[in-house]
Amino acid sequence: MRIAKILGTLGLVAAMAIGANAAEKKVKWKLAMTWGPTLTPFTTAVENMAKMVETMSGGDFVIRIDAANKHKAPFGVLDMVKLGQYEMAHSASYYWKGKDVNLLPFSTMPFGMTAPEQYAWFYHGGGMELMEKAYAPHNMLSFPGGNTGNQMGGWFRKEIKSLDDLKGLKMRIPGFAGEVLAKLGLTVTNIAPGELYTSLERGTIDALEWVGPGMDIKMGFHKIAPYYYTGWHEPATELQFLVNKKEFDKLSDKNKEILRVAMRLASYDMYIENYHMSTDAWASIATEYPNIKIKTFPKEVLDAMKKANDELLADMAKDQPLLKEILDSQKAYLTKSRAWTEMSDYLYLKDNL
Numbered sequence: 001m002r003i004a005k006i007l008g009t010l011g012l013v014a015a016m017a018i019g020a021n022a023a024e025k026k027v028k029w030k031l032a033m034t035w036g037p038t039l040t041p042f043t044t045a046v047e048n049m050a051k052m053v054e055t056m057s058g059g060d061f062v063i064r065i066d067a068a069n070k071h072k073a074p075f076g077v078l079d080m081v082k083l084g085q086y087e088m089a090h091s092a093s094y095y096w097k098g099k100d101v102n103l104l105p106f107s108t109m110p111f112g113m114t115a116p117e118q119y120a121w122f123y124h125g126g127g128m129e130l131m132e133k134a135y136a137p138h139n140m141l142s143f144p145g146g147n148t149g150n151q152m153g154g155w156f157r158k159e160i161k162s163l164d165d166l167k168g169l170k171m172r173i174p175g176f177a178g179e180v181l182a183k184l185g186l187t188v189t190n191i192a193p194g195e196l197y198t199s200l201e202r203g204t205i206d207a208l209e210w211v212g213p214g215m216d217i218k219m220g221f222h223k224i225a226p227y228y229y230t231g232w233h234e235p236a237t238e239l240q241f242l243v244n245k246k247e248f249d250k251l252s253d254k255n256k257e258i259l260r261v262a263m264r265l266a267s268y269d270m271y272i273e274n275y276h277m278s279t280d281a282w283a284s285i286a287t288e289y290p291n292i293k294i295k296t297f298p299k300e301v302l303d304a305m306k307k308a309n310d311e312l313l314a315d316m317a318k319d320q321p322l323l324k325e326i327l328d329s330q331k332a333y334l335t336k337s338r339a340w341t342e343m344s345d346y347l348y349l350k351d352n353l
C-alpha cells in the first residue's frame with residue numbers, strides 16, 4: 001500500500017516533469033514583414049511557411065506574423081531581427097544595400113539571371129554559401145523567400161522615346177537598378193509598398209516600378225501612368241526570410257529542418273502563385289484595361305542602361321572583396337547557365353511562339 005502510494009507520487013512527479021518539458025519545448029517566434037497584411041502573394045509565402053512549420057512540428061513551433069501596419073517599420077525589419085526583437089522577417093535583400101553593400105546581389109541584378117538560373121545558383125552553384133558569408137557579420141541567416149520571376153520595367157506618365165525623356169524624372173526603383181537610372185539622370189528613391197499609389201498620385205514621383213501585372217494592376221498605377229514598360233532591371237527578384245542566427249542555433253535539429261523545408265517550399269509556391277496571378281492579369285489587360293500602353297525601352301536607352309550597369313558594377317566592386325566574389329560568382333553562373341537556357345527554353349520559345 002505504502003509502496004503503491006510512493007510509486008503513485010513518483011508517477012505524478014514524472015508526469016509533471018514531462019509536462020514542464022513539453023511547455024519548455026514549445027517554440028514561439030515572431031516574424032516581421034516589410035509588407036502590409038494583404039499583399040499577396042508575398043504574404044501568402046509567409047503564411048504558408050508558418051502554417052507548415054506549425055503542422056510539421058505538431059504544434060511545437062509556432063510563428064506569429066506581424067505585418068508592416070503593426071510594427072510600423074517596413075524597412076526596419078533587418079535591424080529588428082539583428083537586435084532580436086523579432087526572430088524572423090520577410091523582406092528583400094536589396095533593400096539593405098545602404099547598410100551593407102554585400103547584401104545587395106541576393107535579390108536580383110539588372111540584366112542578371114532568370115529565376116530558374118538563379119535558383120540553380122543559390123542551391124547548387126554556391127549562392128547559399130555566399131549569402132551565409134555575407135550575413136554572418138550581422139549574426140543573421142538569409143534564405144530564399146519567394147521569387148517574382150521577371151518584373152515589368154515600370155509605369156510612366158509619358159512615353160520614353162529617347163534618353164532625354166528619362167532625364168529629370170523622379171522614379172521609385174530599388175536595388176542596383178536605381179543606381180543605373182541615377183547615372184542616366186533620373187532621381188531615384190525607394191518607397192514602401194503601402195505608399196506607392198499616393199506618391200504617384202501626388203507627384204512625389206513621376207514613375208515607378210513595382211512587380212508585374214498580377215500585383216500591379218490592383219494597385220491602380222495605370223490610372224495615372226498608363227505607359228507600362230517591359231523589364232530589364234529585376235529578372236528574378238528573390239524575396240528573403242531573415243533569421244536571427246542565435247535564435248536559429250537554439251532550435252532543435254528537427255525544428256531547424258522543419259523551418260528550412262517550410263521556407264523552401266513556401267518560396268517555390270510563391271514563385272508559381274505569382275506566375276499564375278500575372279498570367280491571369282495579363283490575359284485581362286487587353287480587354288479590361290485598353291488604356292494601358294505596353295512598351296519596350298528603345299535600344300538607345302537599353303544600351304545606355306547596360307553600359308551604366310557594367311561601369312557602376314566594376315566601380316562598386318573595386319574595393320569590396322566579398323562583393324566582388326559574389327558578383328563574379330553570379331556572372332560566371334549566368335554565363336554558364338544561359339548557354340543551356342538558350343539551347344532549351346529560348347530555342348523552344350523562339351520556334352514555337
Ligand code: CA
Nearest residue numbers: 151209210211
Ligand atoms: Ca520591383
